[in-house]
Amino acid sequence: MSEIVKKFMYLNRKAPYGTIYAWESLEVVLIGAAFDQEVSLMFVDDGVYQLTKGQDTSGIGMKNFSPTYRTLGDYEVKNIYVDRASLEARGLTQDDLVAIAWEDFETEEEVENIVEVIDSDRARELMEESEVVFSF
């Protein structure tokens, strides 16, 4: 759609359900996929809670949107980063998070899980490298 390609980062820092930020962020990622940019998703602070397994919202009357994260590969998002320090402060490990699969439609290369837990130095670098950051 566009010939200009920029490095977009979606920076997620809020927990799901208590506020609308997490859902809105995901919606923008999906809609923004139409623009064929180089997208990465970064989860830090309470944002790491968006990726937890086993979310069951039947008791609170809200839509469970966690399955949508697992379709991100279909929208050609392959860079998903989670801040390790944020996980640790919350008593979480990568095992508590969903796995997001990705497949290259041309080469058929498959990656079982593109969720990458990174340390703060790497997160800092990635933020610096991004040309556009959407904060939620």
Added chain:
Amino acid sequence: MSVLHTVNKSPFERNSLDSCLKFAQAGSAVLLIEDGVYAALTGTSVEERVKEALGSVKIYVLGPDLSARGFSDQRVISGISVVDYATFVDLSAEHGKVQAWL
């Protein structure tokens, strides 16, 4: 009559839980709801603060909000009671005054 305090935000996002615990009188109750439920989980950087509070106030956490976020009763700090909405109502009636920490 003792107060029921409610905290609906994550202890990592806001200092609402901290303030609540500072001002809640011994013998009152604290109910964690919405994003506030994260404070009830084991292994967090606020676990010690919460366990210390159990020495003076009763702490409850709303089960449906825990489940929505992917957590079961098993990850709740021992001593915190997991309750449902019906019990939330009962607690509000029982305590007479509800003070919300936003």
